Amino acid sequence: TIRDLQNLSKRLKDKLEFSGVNYGLILRNENANDNLTTDFMRRLLNEEGHPTFKSRSAILGYTQEGCLTSPHDRCSGIKNGCRSTAWIILTMKTCGTKQNVKVFADRPETITVTTTKRGRVEFTPVEQLAKETDFVNCVPINQWWMKLRSLLNILSWSTDELSEHARSVKFDNAMSSLDSF
Template identity: 30%
Template sequence: MGLLELSAAREKHEEFCVPMIMVPATVSNNVPGSDFSIGADTALNTITDTCDRIKQSASGTKRRVFIKTMGGYCGYLANMGIAAGADAAYIFEEPFDFEDLQSNVEHLTEKIKTTIHRGLVLRKKEIQSSLLASGNVSQDSSGYLDLGIGGAPSPFDRNFGTKISARAMEWITAKLKEAQGRGKTLTTDDPVCVLGISKRNVIFQPVAELKNQMDFEHRIPKERWWLKLRPLMKILAKYKASYNV
């Protein structure tokens, strides 16, 4: 939104006719034009490590634990609880009803009767259901944890941040040299870009093209690649489910 406002102001203020590029850096991983944002991997590592510790404690006491993750309206962190061995993840992008909740509760009840004496459910702070938003589930569960994000950056985030920032500075330098060669400043038509990673490729995409891919009200891209992984969670948690995207 900031880049769109700055680029629109170029016609009135030539001071804004300078190279503009955004490097995505947010744990929410909700920037269009990039599969990953700097910080998202660190947050996911923190969540997974915390869940592993909680599962060890919960197994000995037959507890059901609900963990609330960060990320705004974007359910990336909660959905990727696949890595943490979660039994379910409630996210904004996928509304659910009482039948869904009942199915999860029945699954957890049967699971605790086996050799796996614990249940783990992740949820986003912003979800499309009054069932969890009202706090009913947290009152009935054996444990409830509001998980903040912290810790040292993961090796992936450190390397990704360094490489993508270096590429951004190369782009800015090239734009300035082009302007010097023309003997004038940049024009209002020069692109304002987001530098992201998509399918292992580092790509520059103009924000004018990306704005149609964004749900500005909820601050999430309209298409999210990780939603295709949703069916895998139930399969790995041993629900009676098949892989249908």
């Protein structure tokens, strides 16, 4: 809401003036709200933050759609291509027979998507991913990072706000979220 943006602007202003922090970052999904657009938020923050700070916006979606690739992207692509090729060869050997050339890849684990889980590249069966995916909203059903939201709010508060809210329910919820790791 606009009130949330105004509160955010006040917190940013306080941090920039008194804590030595010299930047802030706001991440926004392009489908979050039709009225509170990225440009509107940038202009509102510029207005509310004047003269303490100015805001800029960068929309990263075009990079994901195939613009210029970085050396890291190219290296990752080569590594994933090699892993995928090795996996296909291994799967063909385990599914095929020595007498004939046909390969029967009729098990669920032979139809996979390359995923990264806990820093490791895995080949996850599509059948398993279908059970873990909310297809209406195009997100995972279990969004583990949402447990950190309360903690993130606490960490973004100014010192005064933190002392007021340190014993609140949100703090208790944030700490219990950490226990689940």
